[in-house]
Amino acid sequence: MGHAAAAAAAAHVPLGAITVDDLLAAGVAGGAAAELHEAVRRAVGARGGDGDAAAVWGELCRAALRPGVPFAVHRMLYYGCFAGFPSATPPAWTPDPEEAVLTNVGRVLEARGREFLGDKYKDPIASFTDFHKFSIENPEAYWKMVFEEMGITFSVEPSCILRENDAYPGGEWLPGAVLNAAANCLTAKPGRSSDDVAIVWRDEGKDSEPLNFVTLEELRKKVCLVANALDALNLAKGSAIAIDMPMNVNAVVIYLAIVLAGYVVVSIADSFAAPAISMRLKISEAKAIFTQDYILRDDKELPLYSRVVEAKAPMTIVIPVRGSTPIKGMRADDLSWEDFLAKVNHAKADNYTAVEQPAYAFTNILFSSGTTGEPKAIPWTHLTPLKSAADGWCHMDIRRGDVVAWPTNLGWMMGPWLVYASLLNGASMALYNGSLNSSGFAKFVQDAKVTMLGLVPSIARSWKSTDCTAGFDWSTIRCFSSSGEASSVDDYLWLMGRVCYKPVIEYCGGTEIGGGFVAGSLLQPQALSAFSTPAMGCNLFILDNNGNPLPQDSVGTGELALDPTFLGASTTLLNADHHEVYFSGMPEWNGKVLRRHGDEFERTPDGYYRAHGRADDTMNLGGIKVSSIEIERICNRVNDAILETAAIGVPPLGGGPEQLTIAVVFKDQSSQTEDLNQLKLAFNTALKKLNPLFKVSSVVAVPSLPRTASNKVMRRVLRKEFTQQPKHSKI
Template sequence: MAAASHKPLGAITADDLAAAAPGVDAAALHAALRRALDSRAGAGDPAAVWGELCRSLLRPDVPFAVHRMLYYGCFAGFPSPTPPAWTPDPKEAALTNVGRVMEVRGRELLGDAYKDPITSFPDLYKFSNENPEAYWRMVFEDMGVEFSVEPSCIWRESDAYPGGEWLPGAELNAAANCLNAKPGRSSQDVAIVWRDEGKDSEPLNFMTLEELRKKVCLVANALDALDLPKGSAIAIDMPMNVNAVVIYLAIVLAGYVVVSIADSFAAPAISTRLKISEAKAIFTQDYILRDDKELPLYSRVVEAKAPMAIVIPVRGSLPIKGLRVSDLSWQDFLGRVNDTKVENYAAVKQPAYAFTNILFSSGTTGEPKAIPWTHITPLKAAADGWCHMDIRKGDVVVWPTNLGWMMGPWLVYASLLNGASMALYNGSPNSSGFAKFVQDAKVTMLGLVPSIARTWKNTDCTAGFDWSAIRCFSSSGEASSVDDYLWLMGRACYKPVIEYCGGTEIGGGFVAGSLLQPQALSAFSTPAMGCNLFILDGSGNPLPQDSVGIGELALGPVLFGSSTTLLNADHQEVYFNGMPEWKGKVLRRHGDEFERTCDGYYRAHGRADDTMNLGGIKVSSIEIERICNRVNDAILETAAIGVPPIGGGPEQLTIAVVLKDQSSQVEDLNQLKLAFNAALKKLNPLFKVSSVVVVPSLPRTASNKVMRRVLRKEFTQAAQAKKSKI
């Protein structure tokens, strides 16, 4: 934190406040600041002073420039690079899921070492790794997970699985667990709350758990009427709305496998995923409605030469034009169900390792890795929500996402398996309509990616809305910015942001935050429960755990919910070959570069390999380069680099270009950038080139591999040098 240039709180004057936020009552603000300082006189604790300022002064309607000035002033000269922006209150900590369980079972689990939930949280993390049997059994009991056949144990060594076997002998159905009322909840409690864009002044829509169960059973019966073999892959290419959630749960309930496809994908990307998964059918819509515009979706599915499509009309009962002979309308699909079977369905009981979902994550070969989720994976997602985001019975959880990305299924399971309501807004999250939805639905946990927060901050579209029901935010997908998330916390009277980093192949996170620990901006306070983290040194060996350092991240292989196979790649080769050992076990490759700070926080520094993170989507450089190389005949080759902006935030895409004729000049780099962006729309419309740089050659290894890491470092240093001259 670069706070040295900021005035300490005691030195801030009314004139400073007036200059930072013209038009405010600077004298009144300054008087309130003095009162806050006097109330903590002699405490010598900047975190306590900051907490007092958050409670007494920094309301959402106070200009952000004041929030920023006081935050940096409070921690000016702070000895740590990660000052706490939020500190847990002992009384509130005892009410969290973890705190509540620890108050009852703390001594049973941790012995005489147990003190209180906050003090003993690090001991519980250690316990989760050393005693997986007791830890996970405790979590399952508290979440109310039901097994059709109980596992013989929670975990055991196994030659068939690098990290051992989880839940051996168990049979269950993850979707059925979502549809059962949790202890302390009833079937009449709200399962889903939603609103459509453009209807922001209308009442919210609600669906009870019983209503959800009946709709899922109806779709499950209709699926069986298609006469597909059990275990068949069935794709979903839709926005994440109520119908998509119902279809998702029905596919799993009926013993089929969901194929997740993001609704932003163009036809070639859809086709690739359908072929890899061997999908037998696909659910889709005729259009996606955004700002009352109809964006074609079914036509993309047809262009992708998809198998049988079940098509939902986005405008209610209007007939769908141009259906292929092999396709079904939503009405005809549901009409196949015998009336006597409409509201009930016997869930298909399956072994714990049976597939439920095929998701895709870009690798470095250009073809997306097909990652199967099992019935175990949803329990990992929900357990992360239980522990790290403190998703409780009766909560309202929203996370703008899509079933094509892991956070879509994560949201389904993390909310419903914890007895919470899932909140869905059918429209853009970058709008005042979404901000009003968060207010009206009384959202308690708001998840997002940093680019959304940055848009809210820049457009001020959240102004005037009451977000006081929020207990915490959570953030995933990209590196976040300190200033953006300081602003975000201020919208909800300084509730914490739980940073969350993981992967599709994990089904959740490997590093996160907790409501039982102080939370610093753009930093992670703890490894995820049940996960050992290792930072590798320059020789590829793990540094001592809990030591300060920076390097490529590796994971302990005993990781509940993590993948054990890939459909189109060698799982052992991708994640384990060439990795070092720790205590006789080969570590699991992840690929992010991470830092452990001197005060025990973790910071992410982007990908250590040649995979970038653009807008929360992992994509290989090779995929982008293959497209860019064909944009102009004058191009010899390109290198796609994700460069973090100065001050932090999501990676920005830079294309390094080598020309065939070194003596020629590119007169208009902006035109080349526009051409790259037009071409990349075929890969994903969300990918945008930030800058284009012409270089004489690409740095390479002795084996002729492009060293994109070198280019990333050069471009980052150049951006820093340019900024220092401004």
Template sequence: MNVSFSVPPSCILYEYSSEEGHPSYPGGQWLPGALLNSAENCLSVNSKRSLGDVVVKWRDEGDDEVPVKNMTLKELREEVWLVAYALQTLGLNKGASIAIDMPMNVTAVIIYLAIVLAGYVVVSIADSFAPREISMRLRISNAKAIFTQDYILRGKKRLSLYSRVIDADPPLAIVVPTGSSGFSTKLRDCDISWPTFLERVKNCKSDCFAAVVQPVDEFTNILFSSGTTGEPKAIPWTHATPLKAAADAWCHMDVRKGDVVAWPTNLGWMMGPWLVYASLLNGASMALYNGSPLDSGFAKFVQDAKVTMLGVVPSIVRAWKSTNSTFGYNWSAIRCFGSTGEASNIDEYLWLMARAHYKPVIEYCGGTEIGGGFVSGSFLQAQLLSAFSTPAMGCNLFILGSDGNPLPQDTPGIGELALDPLMFGASNTLLNANHFDVYFKGMPTWKGKVLRRHGDEFERTSGGYYRAHGRADDTMNLGGIKVSSIEIERVCNGANDTILETAAIGVPPLEGGPEQLVIVVVLKDLNNLETNLDTLKASFNSRLQKKLNPLFKLDFDFDIGFKCCPHFFPPKNSVK
């Protein structure tokens, strides 16, 4: 990938002996002594790219008949440098955390790279979060400022964003206007408009910004992954993590110079930063559609931008298939699809492949704490729909048996998944939890190394493929978003004063595919079942969407089939 170091590492991997050990690096330390800046590497000229190469392609929803907009490496560098200079006017200490809560558009990508280039730390917040969730992430990360947008346009809907952000009470917001007619909401006195922010350094437009070079283990990004305690785990990415993301794209999806990579996502989720590094470090262009990926406008953008690698979440594919929104568009430029976030459905993915003359789907599963994948598909192997063909490059997988120890490698089996601790780019600390306790405490050893906990239940088939069977803990996956049952139950328990408690369950469909949310309700008075269940369901959906995420909803209708008493049990095969 032509990664350049200001100071090269003393070695690639320093393995600790069992006697010396190291609590932060079980097994070993990668690239010790190296100094670099991962954003600088994204913007540098090398054998993979020149200043005139197009590195970003984008289109806004509603501009479907307008030519795709392009940005060259030269233009991207100048925009990033300008924002980096403007960041210095905020008077923040190097290493300070700065949040981004925006749609993943070209401005958000520029801001992201500028924060890392200038030696600060990005705090990733999804643009769908409610104020409470935003506030929690600002508090955990100790963010000193936040970049946000006035509002989000989705079709004819105007979705507030700045108003949600200020309800979370950040110390400072830099606000990007959505339209050309000014702001829809008056800014707080302490906040700064995007034009005013850039005006501070308007004379630095073409001045090269000297990247802040840092040790390889310095933080670049704080992302969040659902924990089982109700508070999300705050996972720092370092300067090594972008190299892991880009290496996965190079190895498993063959991303290379001249490719155009699209993956509908957001900087609040790991696939947002992954897309930035996977494309730029490999000499490819990233393709950004500022709008809903579910409608025909996105399908047309894939055609017009000549996307060669299209990443998806299974829920999106299901929507495309049900509405046939991709009909009539030419996706022949696609060389492969990538899929992550949820379990996929075989029939839906056969349909997806047919959109691009049956190009393969590279299934890809990993985690925010890994910065990429631990299991994947590969162009070098025959692919099986909705299955993984290989551990990701540099990873070893272990399936734990009923006794908690690894099953013999390369033999069929099903159980909780464990990982080799020597994974390049994987996390070695958490901001709000003990990293060793979360990932290593109580885990078995293999060849003298303690294995790393992951939490998914996995199967290795007799044919040598891998299939995911959901979480082994109290975390579920809804629409590609991991959330703990505790978070959902806390919201649902307050939906109605007749509720004693609730239990949230993620149920995979029989035919395969994304998990569906079911809520089990225990009423305070079991002899009074007059609660209007439709009203209760609507209340649950409303609270979940307002207090957690607007993408969450119940998938099944309620049904009360019997009254509970100490000696009555439902028939074994009934579902109520």
């Protein structure tokens, strides 16, 4: 039996039965294998007498499992430790009481726990669930505390935190409040100064050079300069201005300047092709757009400005990647970055009076694909950043002086989320301009001393397969966070092992929420690929087969619905009926109509939540939500032999991000000669026009598509069939 096979065979052997030979087979050298076996024996003896597998696992993490130990060993000991465990969600990390009191929530509870919870308060860990309940039942006290902790300022204070108002399904938040979210990002938080670092960054290819820093005062001046230049364009206040750029310092400055000056950001992902850019510009009625001439990745110049031009964009301000390099093909009415900034009277460039606005004024238009071909246009208000930052404060424990990295883009909600979650909490954001699948990014995390690293699961899978993080010191990381798609237990066990088992805070929400509805916490045990709690201030429900909410805290699986009393959640859509999308046909709870979300969720017997994908006809590809109909419309036109197709997101065996499978029905069933491999290549070529990041993993020939009595395709039936074991022709 080879090493790999032997290691696999021992993967689920109970911990006490693992031998030195098992460790040798998993790749540990002779002497080290004996030492590790002795460490395992001691851990079992020291902590295993009471049968507490979580305590034994914690001891192994502390005493034996270093990043240099082969992952096969980590996996063997994890599964061995929890062999026979009575739950499918064993804790991969358990909070330490001494560290718990240092977290944001732990610190507040130690100071004010009895004020909030009375005699029920015990300690931060034991009382977290009660505190979550308090955040729902006492929004006035909870959110006032959070705003004070984050140092949020209003030019006009709200009359209260929440009041009943028929115009808002869950009530009206911060009535009468006037503020500017960007201005709040540009002021030093208590205990911080304007000389503290707001952004730390590095360009790909300069990995051995010193880091670059932007202080809060430098950021403020840059934002004020751009805000003044925006006013010189003579656009009406409230005009929509798009950003189609990578997530770099200039993009962050432009984003904050647009909001500071009372305009509205239109978020466009830099991966989009011209048709997708054009659609978003038209829906938002954008009056201008910021972009770069190209994106530099691995020394390759990927065109960006030319795509914007192809989309027939309005006035475009173009930033050259290589400084003063002339921009090719510049349109007559477009502006270079240099000419745009030259419009400012530089005597006044460093200061700008923020445009203070009502709490529900728009700040940002983001897009989320629904079940139609046109993406939903979702406005964020000045309230939404408060939700983003509050989630970061509570669930990811972002503290003043922390360094937060989350590779993303302003075209997706996690881009604005990163801006607000870091700056409103007095932390620095870490930006790497380059490929994530390289040792360059891993070194940047080390050098920037990142304390919270966010990612989508496919990134972790890539790091695990290439081992590009090996040898770098990530010991400053206190936790990871994961969002965007389903994660794999083994991939995240590997990720935790890179930092001596710091937790992964799973985080699930939506663009229309501005944050999460379910997450993890550093005050609760964290299980791999599971959520330990609804988000603070959020009440969630699982619906039964009749569409009615199951009793709260009961075990079950079904479509998830939200209590509409939810700070920062959308109240309107630009191109759809908000009530129809989120509330029509939903059940009531305590006199309020529940809000539709669309994911299928499970609540486990031990109180964790697991996501089971979309309950409707959308899927998640690489962290991008897209409708099946959008993909099918393109695939149906690829070949004249195709009668119809169905696009399904299928989770791989062992869990992880959904993979795109296309089920194909051919017109002529009796003479089916189409080459499925060639068809897959054709599908991928065609889908690049929708988004170059979408990729078909497999094509399955089926005689027909399952349908309801009303002729709707039952994609969930196909998803279940393909997830188990496809019986049809497949490539």
